[in-house]
Amino acid sequence: MNMMRRIARLLIISLVSFYSLAIFAHSEKRSEEGAAAIYLGNEAVLISTPVGKVLFDPFFHNDYGSYQFVPKGMRESIFAGKAPYDDITAIVISHAHGDHFSAEDTLAYLQKHKATMLVAPKQAIVLVEALDESGAVASQFVPVELSVGDKPAKQSLKAIEIESVRIPHAGWPNRKEIANLVHRVSFGESLSVIHMGDADPNDIHFKPHKEHWESKKNNMAFPPYWFYTSTQGGMILDQRIKALKTIGVHVPIDVPADLKNHGGDYFSKPGEQREITKSGLGE
Ligand SMILES: [Zn+2]
Numbered sequence: 001m002n003m004m005r006r007i008a009r010l011l012i013i014s015l016v017s018f019y020s021l022a023i024f025a026h027s028e029k030r031s032e033e034g035a036a037a038i039y040l041g042n043e044a045v046l047i048s049t050p051v052g053k054v055l056f057d058p059f060f061h062n063d064y065g066s067y068q069f070v071p072k073g074m075r076e077s078i079f080a081g082k083a084p085y086d087d088i089t090a091i092v093i094s095h096a097h098g099d100h101f102s103a104e105d106t107l108a109y110l111q112k113h114k115a116t117m118l119v120a121p122k123q124a125i126v127l128v129e130a131l132d133e134s135g136a137v138a139s140q141f142v143p144v145e146l147s148v149g150d151k152p153a154k155q156s157l158k159a160i161e162i163e164s165v166r167i168p169h170a171g172w173p174n175r176k177e178i179a180n181l182v183h184r185v186s187f188g189e190s191l192s193v194i195h196m197g198d199a200d201p202n203d204i205h206f207k208p209h210k211e212h213w214e215s216k217k218n219n220m221a222f223p224p225y226w227f228y229t230s231t232q233g234g235m236i237l238d239q240r241i242k243a244l245k246t247i248g249v250h251v252p253i254d255v256p257a258d259l260k261n262h263g264g265d266y267f268s269k270p271g272e273q274r275e276i277t278k279s280g281l282g283e
């Protein structure tokens, strides 16, 4: 009888572990390569891979009346470092606009997560440096200072390589003083993702960097959604960057009709996920 009870208990334990595994697998959908993109809001995306994790543009407080904030619960999990937001190698910032960046939040996060680096345009880092107590996190700063036309800046952080190019902000030549960075983050040898910030969809900015775009396979790109609906955006993604898979971001909560009609993939609801695969295929 005692033996039977032990067996029953073992069975229950294995069933429970099986179900928690199944639930985990469900909550974080990963490709065969073990990599996933999880949407947080506006242009905030978590990239989770077996060799490292990055958070793009995770902290901001301006929605310009139409964009998606990162929900409160997600923000709390990020600050608490709760899975899947644990062991973040780097916070990677596209540019210092209020719908992409908050200096105060960034400082608070870095104070709590001493192993996480901040890769950002110098313009954004200066805003953090202006805050009291920023001295204590200065060793976590990786400032990128580029002019339009400069060769890509490269940083290696553990198994992650980050290459950044300055591409003018949408609306160019207006707002040309804002340093908008298009970052390519490579996780080990085989997976690269490109986050484009608020890039202007005009090939004159992308063409000079032809070699850079073609020097690696670009498995996934996150263009602002206007790349889908503008004249040259689609061509830049397909033929210049040659992204195997694209997911539009910066999508207004009230999704524009021309974006819906376009048929391209995009993120619009926090928590949405996509697998990142070598082929660009997958859900
Ligand atoms: Zn902007």
Ligand SMILES: [Zn+2]
Binding pocket: 097, 099, 100, 198, 250
């Ligand atoms: Zn923006």
